[in-house]
Amino acid sequence: MNIAEDIRTVFEKDPAARGMAEVLFCYPGLHAVWLYRPAHWLWEKGLYFPARLISHVARFLTGIEIHPGAKIGRRFFIDHGMGVVVGETAEIGDDVLLYQGVVLGGTSLEHKKRHPTLGNGVVVGSGAIILGSIKIGDRSRIGAGSVVLQEVPPDNTVFGVPAHGARGGAAARAQLDHNKLPDYCSEEMRRVQAEIDALKKELVKK
Template structure:
């Protein structure tokens, strides 16, 4: 029962993250019923729990493909997503199996966290906390994008991006670094986590 309560708390947290990050969101009901990015993250959370059980990996993959068909967002159930991920608009977002995504990340439509190798092992990116990935951006291979970094729209990242930096272009280059760190979200209870 405690696990169910914690799981529901995380789903509520995903809903609130979308409401806080999208100025067009008018109510929690609207977000819960009409935001495919939220639906994709919720579907992922169920599929990921299944993926952790070896006998449920095939059903987890099938669920992830059903969510993809419904939302246009493909998240492999083996990926590890942090708390309060917000996928804005979402169509065409792809998150590969060995991706690691920190807390409070925002991904815009068409963003890809993809691989560059067909070998087993870590082949997808790692995004730190508070990262923002612009529309159409591609982050490829086992690269690291540091906390608070921003990846510009349509950028192609194939090298690490330092914390608090902005990466733009094809291939992406670091154009600026912020001197401040992103503020933590004061409305979040850090004890709630799956």
């Protein structure tokens, strides 16, 4: 457990962090990660009940549920955190950022890999749900409120229900800026309306 690295990560990823005491005592995402680590160690040793007990206490204290069986890399940060759920077979790479309400959920009752794998540098927006044993590629971005059911290639941004609009390039590598995401639903409605207007004009001519 590298506590200093975890604290640096908070300052790097949350501009609202103003001091060491605030970070140590007022960041439930940080507390959830710190409690996950001993729980995961116990889980790996086959001590499932104490591992789940620590996880249960962490959920009570932070509002964040991380299954002790999940595998999580370095510099993982959960901002705000309330309602975040990370399933048993989820795998999370280094430098991943999750916002409140994110769910890494399963789609099977079988005892196998059934939760998502997030690559390095992934950012998942508030309320997004990623379901099933799918891979979210390195440095990809998931828009707030999205439901992701299919794999996302590296360096892409997806959004919507179900998630769509994958794109690559520098825009995807930047921090998730929701006000700059294209609205494909509105664009499609405008296209349909333009076609209707054109048809009306043709009918008037006839």
